[in-house]
Amino acid sequence: MEALALERKAEQNRELKERIAQLKKERNAIILAHYYQRDEIQEVADFRGDSFLLAQKAASTDADVIVFCGVHFMGESAKILAPNKTVLIPDERAGCPMADMVNVDGLRALKKQHPNAKVVAYINTSADVKSETDICCTSANAIKVIESVDSDEIIWVPDKNLGDYVSKFTDKKMIIWEGYCNTHDMLTVKDVEEMKAQYPNAQFVVHPECRPEVVKMGDFVGSTTAIIKYCRESDCQEFIVGTEDGTGYQLRLDSPNKKFHFATKYLVCPNMKVNNLKKVVKCLETNGPQIYVPPHVADKARASLERMLQVK
Numbered sequence: 001m002e003a004l005a006l007e008r009k010a011e012q013n014r015e016l017k018e019r020i021a022q023l024k025k026e027r028n029a030i031i032l033a034h035y036y037q038r039d040e041i042q043e044v045a046d047f048r049g050d051s052f053l054l055a056q057k058a059a060s061t062d063a064d065v066i067v068f069c070g071v072h073f074m075g076e077s078a079k080i081l082a083p084n085k086t087v088l089i090p091d092e093r094a095g096c097p098m099a100d101m102v103n104v105d106g107l108r109a110l111k112k113q114h115p116n117a118k119v120v121a122y123i124n125t126s127a128d129v130k131s132e133t134d135i136c137c138t139s140a141n142a143i144k145v146i147e148s149v150d151s152d153e154i155i156w157v158p159d160k161n162l163g164d165y166v167s168k169f170t171d172k173k174m175i176i177w178e179g180y181c182n183t184h185d186m187l188t189v190k191d192v193e194e195m196k197a198q199y200p201n202a203q204f205v206v207h208p209e210c211r212p213e214v215v216k217m218g219d220f221v222g223s224t225t226a227i228i229k230y231c232r233e234s235d236c237q238e239f240i241v242g243t244e245d246g247t248g249y250q251l252r253l254d255s256p257n258k259k260f261h262f263a264t265k266y267l268v269c270p271n272m273k274v275n276n277l278k279k280v281v282k283c284l285e286t287n288g289p290q291i292y293v294p295p296h297v298a299d300k301a302r303a304s305l306e307r308m309l310q311v312k
Helices: 002-027 039-044 051-060 072-081 104-113 142-148 160-167 189-198 224-233 245-254 277-286 295-310
Strands: 029-034 047-049 065-069 086-088 118-122 135-137 153-157 173-176 203-206 238-242 259-262
Touching: 002 029, 002 039, 002 277, 029 039, 029 051, 039 245, 039 277, 047 051, 051 065, 051 072, 051 295, 065 072, 065 277, 072 086, 072 295, 104 153, 118 142, 135 142, 135 295, 142 160, 153 160, 160 173, 189 203, 189 238, 203 224, 224 238, 224 245, 238 245, 245 259
Parallel strands: 029 047, 029 065, 065 086, 118 135, 118 153, 153 173, 203 238, 238 259
Antiparallel strands: none
């Protein structure tokens, strides 16, 4: 019975993929997929990447339509950088709890308290928050971005764990917001210790959105893209992975002979996983849901994103 069900699912996926390929041609569309998406979504994507890479792709594509398989703030970033494109998100309920932990009123109040500080916002924020920001960053370029800012005082939103990590690489005063990523923040020292005992030859690679005491245990600390690159180029054959489990798709693709163990079975972002092939087909057929960012918000937010893209 199970074999039959799997066969039927594979056949259904094949049909959906064919339909997606056809619709992409008809609509002059591209599919951008974040590394945390389901495997079958990453398979049909024109580009896979982290927030930063996908934002760059959105800004540079010739396509008329961008289907953004990620969460809402990523679709907003694409729309901000490519205002003349139609940006679709397969399921508009795909939010980001961390992005929701900071709001414009709270940020404005903090800016009043620290009038000399510059705001650096993690890209995992809403368009409204980006519009109140001096410059955006990702986990890949956060340290460079902070060093590029002409102020000794930084208001950092919204991820306290990444903020703590970045603060160790700068002499600037960091005023850190109290947000966090629900998924990465679940990983505990105990989880990692148990995995290290089970796989003594494995290296532990970890995302800086994890708790500081967990990050401290890492053999390598970096963004999703940096983790993928490190595992691909490393001589080590076995890894304990401390980031969202969708990353496994690219890790296995790059290094089919290496072993990857996720540090806990709870490293799954439910919001990233709401997208599926049926929803991708439907959004291409119906031209919705579309991402909309009011022009006055988009203009201010665009400036903070473009400043980030200029940091080398």
